Amino acid sequence: MSRKLADLQPELAPEPLRRVLEVEGLKTYYRTRLNEKVFAVDGVDFALEEGKALGIAGESGCGKSTLSMSLMGFYFPPLYYGEGSISIGGIDIMKLGKERLRKQILGREIAYIPQAAMNALNPTLKIIRFIEDLMKEHQPKLTKPQVRAMAEERFRTLHLAPEVLDAYPSELSGGMKQRTVIAISTILNPKVLVADEPTSALDVTSQKAVIRLLKELLDKKFIRSLIFITHELPLLYHVTDDIMVMYAGEIVERGTAQQMVFDPVHPYTKRLMGSIIVPEEGMKDHKLSAIPGAPPNLKNVPEGCRFAERCDFAREECRSGKIPMRVEAGRTYRCIFGVDTLKEWYADEEVQR
C-alpha cells in the first residue's frame, strides 16, 4: 500500500518509521507493608515504531503487567514511579502533572485494556453512556447526537453492530463486552494501545474475534501501535511483529516473532518457547520443557544473571556483576555467552534427548 502511494507521488516517499513510544531506563516499584521497595520493572528500555505490534511474554510475576500499567504514567499505591522516561510522540509524559496527564495523555495518546476489561462496564448504564461520558471530558463541544453518530460510525467500521450501543452490559456476551470495551477505549484514536491479556478469559472463537478487531484497528490506523501481553505464545506469534521476553523485571531478549519462536537465543526464551503446545501433527511426540524452580524473589534479586539459578548452562561467571544487553549477529539478548556458543549447547542438548 505505502509503496504504491510512493510510486504515484514521488515527493511523498515513505519516511523512515517514526517512533511512537520510547521507554528509557524505566524503574517502577511496589512498596510493601514493611516499607521495602520491590522493583517489578527494573531498568526497561525499548522503543515502538509506528504501525507495529509488540508482544511481551514471560512467566507470571515477571513484571509484564506492571510494565504495561507503568506505561500509562499513572501510578496508584502500592505501585510507585522510580526513575526513567516514557516518551509518547516525543513528549516525556513523566514530566507532566497528574491533571494534564489525565486530560491529554490517557485515552488520547495511550489507552490500556486490562484482562477483565469487560468487568469495567457499569451494569446499570447503556453502552452509549460510556462513550458520552468519555466525550464530555475530552471533546466537550460535541452534542449528544453528534457523539452518537460518531460512535455508530466507529462501531460500523469495526464490524460491531450499532445496536450494541443501546444495550446494557449484561445483555452482551463476554467476547462482545470485551470487543465493546476495546472499541470504546480506542474511540479517541490513541497512538499506543496496551492490551494486557485481553483474550485469556475468552474461548477460542471469541478470542479470534478480539484479535481480528485489534488487527483492524491497526490496519485502519485508529491506533498507531499495539503492545500485546499474553502468556499464550502461539497467539503472540500471530498477532505481533516483535516479541520481548521479560524475566524478573528485566527484558532478556527482543527479536522478531519468527526469530523468537523458532530460533531463540537466550536460555530462558529457549525454555519458554519449548513449552508451547499446539494441536499440530507431531506435537504428541514433542517433549515439553519445564523450567525447574521458581523466579527469584524480587525483594532480593541475585547478583549477576537473574536466570542463572534455573539455567542449565549457567557458569561461575554468570553470578557476578550486572549483565548488560548484548547485540550480536542481529540479535539482542541479556547473556554473557555468544550466539554460537549458546546454539552449540542447544544442539548438544537435543542430541542427548
Added chain:
Amino acid sequence: MKKFSDKDILLAGVGVTKVFGYGKKKKTAVREVDFAFHKGEIISIVGESGSGKTTLAKMLLGLLKETNGRIEYEGAPRRLKGHKERRNYWKDIQAIFQDPFSSFNMFHRVEKLLRDCIALQSLELSKEEERRRMIDACSFVNLKFDELYNKYPFELSGGQMQRLMIARIFMMRPRILIADEPTSMIDACSRSTILDMLMKLREENGMTIIFITHDVGLAYYVSDTLYIMEKGRIVEKGPAERVILQPQHVYTQQLIADVPKIHEEWNLA
C-alpha cells in the same frame, strides 16, 4: 497408541442428561451423552464455555444428580444414596479445579490440609508415618514440607497452591481424577510442570485422568481419547490423533481452525 478393551471400563454413562429449571425456564445443559472411560486412560472433554462440560464433570463426581440416563461405575449402576456410599465413591474419584484459591479451606494451615487427606482415607497411622507421608507428597511436587507446613493458603503463590493440590491427589491415590481447567490460570512454563507431575502420577498408579478443558492443544498433547462437546451434546469422540488431525464434524473442524498454531497459517477471517 494405547488400546483399551471393554473389560477395562471403569466409568460409563448411557443417555446422561441434565436439565436445570422447570417449565418455561427449562435449560438442558447436558443432552443424552454416552461415554465409557477405561482404566488408565487419559480423556479430554473439550468444549467452549457453556457447552456443558463442567456440568458433566460435576455429574461424574456425583455433585449433581443426573436428570435422566444412568452412570455405571465398575460395571454396576452407581449408588450415591447414603453417606457411606458417597464416602466410598469419593475415595476413588477426586478432582482438581481451575482456581486453587477456592479449593482450600483458608482457615487451615498446610499441615492440617494434608492431614485431612489421611483422615479421609480412615487410615490409622502413627504420627511419624503421617508426617513421612506428608513429606513424601510434598517432595513429589517439589515443595518443601518443612517450609510450608505452618502457612495458610493465602501465603502461598498460585503455582505452589496448584502443586499442593496435586500433593493432595498424590496422598489420596484415587482411581479417577477429574481435572477441570487445571492449567487455564497459569502460564505455559508452569503448565508443563503441572502436566509432567500428573503424567508421573498416572504412571505410578495407573490412574484414569479426565481433563475438562477448552485448550485444544493441551487436550491433544495429553490425552488418549477426546470428546468434543457442543451445546450439551458430544458431537465427536475418538482417539486424539484422529479427532485433531482428521476432524469429521463441522464444529470440530471450526474449533481446530480457530486455535492459533505455529507452523500453519492462522486464518483470521
